[in-house]
Amino acid sequence: MVVLSFVGLFLLVAFGIDVNAYKSYSQHQLWRLNVTTDEQVKGLTDLRRKAYEFNINFWSEDIRINIPVDVSIGPKSIRDLHEYLSLNKINYDVIMKDIGSMIDGQKLLHQFRPSNLIANDFAYDKYHPLDEIHSWIDTMVQTYPSLATSFIVGQSYENRTIKGLKISSNKQVMKRDGTPINKKKAVWWDGGIHSREWISPATNIYIAYSLLSNYGKDATITHFVDQFDYYILPVFNVDGYVYTWTKDRLWRKTRSKTSNPRCFGADPNRNWDYHWCEAGASRDPCDETYCGSKAFSEVETAQVAQFISDHGDTIVHYINFHSYSQYWMSPWGYTTTKPAQFKLQDDGSAVAVQALGAVFGTKYVHGSIATVVYVSSGSSADWTYGKVNITFSYGVELRDTGKYGFLLPEDQIIPSGQETLAGELALLRYIEEHVYEKDF
Missing domain, CATH: 3.40.630.10 (Zn peptidases)
Incomplete structure (x- = not known):
């Protein structure tokens, strides 16, 4: 049975945001989902509509069978998203283990790498x-x-x-x-x-x-x-x-x-x-x-x-x-x-x-x-x-x-x-x- 929502899997977490701070993506991961059935497409499409509530962002706008779907996940949602994908038999690969470190590393390179x-x-x-x-x-x-x-x-x-x-x-x-x-x-x-x-x-x-x-x-x-x-x-x-x-x-x-x-x-x-x-x-x-x-x-x-x-x-x-x-x-x-x-x-x-x-x-x-x-x-x-x-x-x-x-x-x-x-x-x-x- 395909699970079509995060009810029972996620708890909404209220937290304060410093509007003047640069948003941290520390420990955020990028996953590539492998979609193989129409039911999985429907489930992910339903999820996508409310993904922002769980600090999840679909980098891929397209959700279709046999088309990779790239999704970034905040650290507090990683375990629950893994459980959701497992229940729905959606396999995935981790493309980036820490998006924040990627961003920070590119900032440093930008500052110190000489231009050619x-x-x-x-x-x-x-x-x-x-x-x-x-x-x-x-x-x-x-x-x-x-x-x-x-x-x-x-x-x-x-x-x-x-x-x-x-x-x-x-x-x-x-x-x-x-x-x-x-x-x-x-x-x-x-x-x-x-x-x-x-x-x-x-x-x-x-x-x-x-x-x-x-x-x-x-x-x-x-x-x-x-x-x-x-x-x-x-x-x-x-x-x-x-x-x-x-x-x-x-x-x-x-x-x-x-x-x-x-x-x-x-x-x-x-x-x-x-x-x-x-x-x-x-x-x-x-x-x-x-x-x-x-x-x-x-x-x-x-x-x-x-x-x-x-x-x-x-x-x-x-x-x-x-x-x-x-x-x-x-x-x-x-x-x-x-x-x-x-x-x-x-x-x-x-x-x-x-x-x-x-x-x-x-x-x-x-x-x-x-x-x-x-x-x-x-x-x-x-x-x-x-x-x-x-x-x-x-x-x-x-x-x-x-x-x-x-x-x-x-x-x-x-x-x-x-x-x-x-x-x-x-x-x-x-x-x-x-x-x-x-x-x-």
Whole structure:
């Protein structure tokens, strides 16, 4: 018999929290659960809805048969979760025995490890807090004045600036046959929509720097900087990202107030006004996938959406970078039904994945969001495609596949940037052929 709740297994523990302290993950463990039956899926799905009450966090949003499910557990819940899994015949492996020591060790490495790639006083092989990233944007504008400008999307809930970098050359866009094109198309890439996914801002930053520093030196990069304008938002969820540096390394959501005074923020990738809060999203303010009180309730998603809409006549390619799992995905997320242009989109994913994998052998899976991972409504990629008609809209889950998860070490930043750049250049070639050379 499958046990579907923690009744009888857990006692709720009331404890005080120092709101000014950095959250400790000492003795927290990361387990990988091996799900083999529909009953186990149902039981874990029921558990997931209230897991936060027991200091349990599902790092994996997808719960399906034969798909690994990564779960972090506070020390007081380890024994009870083991008993629950044993009763339900769910096998598991311990991936990290002490998440806290992993976080602390990475902090020390960040402070004392010398950088191997510094330019303009910025270390590209290290993670950076928000103020350093915004200063980097200013430095790029100063260093490459003919190519780089900054742009402001708006202000966050906590009144932080949502700031991006635009890359654009003044060259006339030409078709391959030499025919001039009147209107240059644009690309949008963003990272850090989920604040704990530090590799996504770092990868965006590396790619942006590669485009700027290699313009006029590398023929392929020069070509694509001439062919497209680039709007790059390294950190989307600025409040949440600052919170991961100052209070809780594994915080995911925004930082807005909710109807529950104990719980803050919404999932900014469930808050978009396209099939908002249907399957794959929660109405519980304490849940990690809380969709918000309404579509675009979060000022960050509303302002990014407005900015993209204002430039929707030029933007033809969108990527929302995440971690982790190594997936390159296209719409739809809200349903497993494929859109009419799925083959066109997925063929682009295949091109990107092949080029990415050729660099270091990193394996990515591609397909639609709902079929590759899970059904998730109200996502950015669905909205950009469904509402703004950005055909080449994608959600990309970067490294790794679970060994480190959201705590990807800094020595993987440069490799992630190099292989993702290779994938993007191949995808841009594919998009160029369809946007400038063909009707679609």
